[in-house]
Amino acid sequence: MSFPARVHDVLGVGFGPANLALAIALEEKYPSLDIRFLEARPTPDWQPGMLLDGSDIQNHPSRDLVTLRNPRSRYSFINYLYEQGRLLKHFNLPIEFPLRKEYAGYIRWAASFFSHQVDCGRYAVGIDVVENAGERVWEVSTGSGRRYLSRSVVMAPGRTPYVPTPYDAAAAESNRAFHLTKYLPRLKELTADEPPKAVAVIGGSQSAVELALDLHRQFPGTRVMTYPRSYSLRLKDTSPFSEEGYFPEFTEY
Ligand SMILES: Cc1cc2nc3c(=O)[nH]c(=O)nc-3n(C[C@H](O)[C@H](O)[C@H](O)COP(=O)(O)OP(=O)(O)OC[C@H]3O[C@@H](n4cnc5c(N)ncnc54)[C@H](O)[C@@H]3O)c2cc1C
Numbered sequence: 020m021s022f023p024a025r026v027h028d029v030l031g032v033g034f035g036p037a038n039l040a041l042a043i044a045l046e047e048k049y050p051s052l053d054i055r056f057l058e059a060r061p062t063p064d065w066q067p068g069m070l071l072d073g074s075d076i077q078n079h080p081s082r083d084l085v086t087l088r089n090p091r092s093r094y095s096f097i098n099y100l101y102e103q104g105r106l107l108k109h110f111n112l113p114i115e116f117p118l119r120k121e122y123a124g125y126i127r128w129a130a131s132f133f134s135h136q137v138d139c140g141r142y143a144v145g146i147d148v149v150e151n152a153g154e155r156v157w158e159v160s161t162g163s164g165r166r167y168l169s170r171s172v173v174m175a176p177g178r179t180p181y182v183p184t185p186y187d188a189a190a191a192e193s194n195r196a197f198h199l200t201k202y203l204p205r206l207k208e209l210t211a212d213e214p215p216k217a218v219a220v221i222g223g224s225q226s227a228v229e230l231a232l233d234l235h236r237q238f239p240g241t242r243v244m245t246y247p248r249s250y251s252l253r254l255k256d257t258s259p260f261s262e263e264g265y266f267p268e269f270t271e272y
Pocket residue numbers: 032033034035036037038057058059060063064065066069075076077078141142143144175176177178226
């Protein structure tokens with residue numbers, strides 16, 4: 020079997036916010052490393068299926084890709100607004116948290132500086148350890164059969180969409196049952212000609228509520244039902260204790 024000769028220092032699987040933050044950190048701290056990221060999507064996008072009108076992000080915008088580690092970095096959310104010429108207007112908005120669409124724009128903007136390190140449309144399917152020129156290295160293979168060698172691999176594929184039984188069978192058979200990660204594009208396809216008569220939202224946490232409200236807003240005549248597992252929709256934890264997840268001590272713990 021022949022292997023590609025190039026051995027990267029770091030190979031990242033996925034190029035969402037987690038590995039994008041890593042790309043920034045490596046550029047700022049170890050600029051001479053040979054780095055490559057594999058991203059399954061055609062372009063690096065943040066939650067494109069759920070950029071609902073009016074939806075916001077749920078934490079302080081300066082807990083961004085970089086500020087907690089390096090407040091002087093050029094890749095901060097504040098600098099993004101500044102370079103877009105919207106800093107003052109943004110501060111003047113009567114909202115506590117930025118809109119999700121704005122934050123997605125920030126992620127796209129930051130990712131654009133690293134396009135030379137990212138191979139898009141590459142879905143990693145396998146990982147192994149191989150011998151290459153006397154060195155034991157990781158070998159990551161993609162769905163299209165390409166192989167990458169690297170001294171270290173950082174997995175950041177995000178969460179796997181979960182559609183529970185019996186809806187998984189419906190989702191496999193029909194494009195009318197789908198996970199929220201496909202919400203906006205699939206809804207557009209299905210409602211191109213007329214609004215839906217009825218929609219069921221399965222689940223009881225934040226995304227389920229967002230979907231029910233969005234459907235109601237977009238299609239006021241449609242019957243929208245939510246089916247939470249428990250006896251009610253779940254209230255988000257808004258206590259400051261949950262925010263301690265951002266403290267380094269918590270990460271250590
Ligand atoms: C609708 C929604 C709203 C959210 N809002 C917030 C919020 O306001 N604040 C917050 O802190 N968190 C929020 N989250 C949580 C979210 O998980 C994080 O914001 C963030 O997206 C996590 O980044 P990530 O890089 O770990 O994962 P992701 O953003 O999921 O990125 C993972 C990337 O890896 C790629 N990938 C997956 N598998 C492979 C593979 N095998 N090969 C190659 N590429 C692969 C995917 O295509 C994707 O681009 C939200 C989540 C959702 C779904």
